[in-house]
Amino acid sequence: MTQSSAGPRTRTRGGVATTGDDRPAPPESPVISVQGVTKRFRRKGQVVTAIQDVDLGVASGEFVCIVGPSGCGKSTLLNMSAGLMQPSKGHLLFEGRELGGPNTKAGYITQKDNLMPWHTVAGNIGMALSIRKMDKRQAGARVAEMIEMVGLTGFEKSYPGELSGGMRKRVTLARTLAYDPPVLLADEPFGALDAQLKLVMQAEIQRIWAETRKTILFVTHDISEAVALGDRVIVMSSRPGRIKVDRRIDLPRPRDVFKIRHQQEFGDLAEELWDVLAADMHSGEDM
Amino acid sequence: MEDQGARSNSAAPDEVWDEKDLQTSRRKDSLRVLGWRLALLIAVVGGWELASGPWVDPFYVSRPSDILERLNEWAFDGTIVTNLYATLQATLVGFVIGGLVGIGVGFVLGRSPVVARVVDPFIIAVYSLPKVALAPLFILWFGIGMTSKVVLSATIVFFLVFYSTYAGVRAVDNDLIDVVRMMGGSRRDILRRVVLPSSATWIFNGLKISVPYALIGAVVGELTASDRGIGYVLKRASGTFDTAGVFASLVILMVVATILNQLVVYGERYVDRWRSTPTG
Numbered sequence: 107m108t109q110s111s112a113g114p115r116t117r118t119r120g121g122v123a124t125t126g127d128d129r130p131a132p133p134e135s136p137v138i139s140v141q142g143v144t145k146r147f148r149r150k151g152q153v154v155t156a157i158q159d160v161d162l163g164v165a166s167g168e169f170v171c172i173v174g175p176s177g178c179g180k181s182t183l184l185n186m187s188a189g190l191m192q193p194s195k196g197h198l199l200f201e202g203r204e205l206g207g208p209n210t211k212a213g214y215i216t217q218k219d220n221l222m223p224w225h226t227v228a229g230n231i232g233m234a235l236s237i238r239k240m241d242k243r244q245a246g247a248r249v250a251e252m253i254e255m256v257g258l259t260g261f262e263k264s265y266p267g268e269l270s271g272g273m274r275k276r277v278t279l280a281r282t283l284a285y286d287p288p289v290l291l292a293d294e295p296f297g298a299l300d301a302q303l304k305l306v307m308q309a310e311i312q313r314i315w316a317e318t319r320k321t322i323l324f325v326t327h328d329i330s331e332a333v334a335l336g337d338r339v340i341v342m343s344s345r346p347g348r349i350k351v352d353r354r355i356d357l358p359r360p361r362d363v364f365k366i367r368h369q370q371e372f373g374d375l376a377e378e379l380w381d382v383l384a385a386d387m388h389s390g391e392d393m
Numbered sequence: 394m395e396d397q398g399a400r401s402n403s404a405a406p407d408e409v410w411d412e413k414d415l416q417t418s419r420r421k422d423s424l425r426v427l428g429w430r431l432a433l434l435i436a437v438v439g440g441w442e443l444a445s446g447p448w449v450d451p452f453y454v455s456r457p458s459d460i461l462e463r464l465n466e467w468a469f470d471g472t473i474v475t476n477l478y479a480t481l482q483a484t485l486v487g488f489v490i491g492g493l494v495g496i497g498v499g500f501v502l503g504r505s506p507v508v509a510r511v512v513d514p515f516i517i518a519v520y521s522l523p524k525v526a527l528a529p530l531f532i533l534w535f536g537i538g539m540t541s542k543v544v545l546s547a548t549i550v551f552f553l554v555f556y557s558t559y560a561g562v563r564a565v566d567n568d569l570i571d572v573v574r575m576m577g578g579s580r581r582d583i584l585r586r587v588v589l590p591s592s593a594t595w596i597f598n599g600l601k602i603s604v605p606y607a608l609i610g611a612v613v614g615e616l617t618a619s620d621r622g623i624g625y626v627l628k629r630a631s632g633t634f635d636t637a638g639v640f641a642s643l644v645i646l647m648v649v650a651t652i653l654n655q656l657v658v659y660g661e662r663y664v665d666r667w668r669s670t671p672t673g
Contacts, residue, residue, distance in 0.1 A: 188575060190574075220568045233576065
């Protein structure tokens with residue numbers, strides 16, 4: 107690795123306006139800064155260390171993917187970045203401050219879709235807008251826009267219970283993007299989708315990221331997904347989770363998620379990361 | 394509560410149903426059921442009418458024609474209207490007060506586990522008490538008027554609604570609460586947007602099962618000591634060995650209870666509409 111992990115972005119940026127603040131975050135002040143974080147849980151009387159001494163910085167506008175064996179604390183890391191959990195040791199800073207509670211600047215796409223079953227698709231997607239007291243007509247337009255983006259036109263009035271797993275996942279994505287949080291935390295968001303839809307959604311999230319310049323922390327178990335999307339790929343070890351490799355992915359942007367898989371560099375990177383990950387697979391509990 | 398999740402797998406795939414055929418056969422079915430019900434009713438009521446006198450002493454069982462006559466009489470002399478009004482009023486007011494307090498306390502304890510743990514044994518103790526046994530106490534405290542009936546009815550309803558609300562609030566998915574918190578929702582948002590709708594089914598279930606109990610509370614109160622209400626009419630008829638009057642009162646209560654329960658069913662359909670899966 108020749109470049110520093112939180113180095114300046116080389117990607118050219120279009121003139122797309124974001125939600126107001128222009129944030130040329132200097133590299134020394136990452137949006138998410140994980141400093142020597144350890145997280146322990148008490149489970150059935152035993153203390154389980156989910157992650158140990160993790161240091162990680164995610165710069166503004168960066169797309170960082172995390173891969174690792176099951177139970178390596180990937181979700182724990184996201185939960186802490188979301189402000190839903192506090193580190194047992196160390197510090198997790200968001201925009202330079204410790205999170206005392208839920209991180210309202212981050213949108214969190216959890217593995218479970220967590221939709222409100224009593225709301226329709228439109229109701230779910232518009233929920234944050236209603237909480238944030240957006241003007242009704244404006245919110246309606248925004249919801250319609252999101253529904254179209256995730257390809258759920260015609261399902262506005264359906265309830266989550268009537269949708270397939272993949273459709274629910276797309277509602278979750280739309281719900282999170284609707285209120286335009288500057289940071290996205292995604293925990294295997296496309297894990298439940300079929301192969302084709304997965305590629306479509308990968309292309310979509312890449313497009314959204316390029317347009318809105320969100321900071322994305324993306325957990326996946328799919329190395330090719332991580333390489334196709336990320337500026338960096340972090341490989342974690344099995345429990346207790348530590349960072350084994352922090353690899354910069356210098357594939358040119360914009361990337362075509364459909365074709366990139368056939369490129370030589372892509373294959374090399376995937377193989378390199380796979381070797382790192384595979385060393386830990388056998389010690390993982392449920393792999 | 395009943396699981397509505399088991400969606401009807403009607404029309405087995407190996408059988409091809411003509412939609413029209415299906416409809417006519419369904420209608421035929423329900424007509425047949427209706428016919429049998431009518432036959433059963435006629436058999437029971439007719440048997441009763443015929444048996445009363447030759448085989449069974451009418452003093453004990455009266456007879457349907459007498460009961461009908463008594464109902465007719467009461468309908469015209471105002472007995473039904475005045476007393477039913479009193480009973481329904483006590484039922485309704487008791488139901489509303491008991492329900493509201495039950496929902497409120499259920500919410501508070503459901504959202505504050507520590508307090509819930511502290512008061513748990515006390516609630517269990519009072520809950521275990523047969524609530525109708527409180528009737529004499531309430532009459533001592535509140536007199537033979539409306540208030541004692543309302544309080545008894547409200548007490549019974551309170552416990553039922555409180556318990557299901559409490560269970561419903563405890564069952565709320567914390568992940569959904571986190572979703573709202575991350576959206577920047579306040580405590581009020583969490584209550585209004587997650588806890589309330591999520592526990593609505595439970596609350597409604599509590600309200601539903603307590604409707605007949607609200608009526609029981611009012612009637613038991615009236616039976617214990619009162620000067621009006623269907624319970625009072627029932628007790629008076631019994632006290633004067635008027636068997637037809639006793640049965641007439643019971644018929645009134647039965648009809649009232651059935652109507653109340655039916656109203657609950659309609660209400661539930663409305664509240665739970667998101668659960669139903671539209672066919673097709």
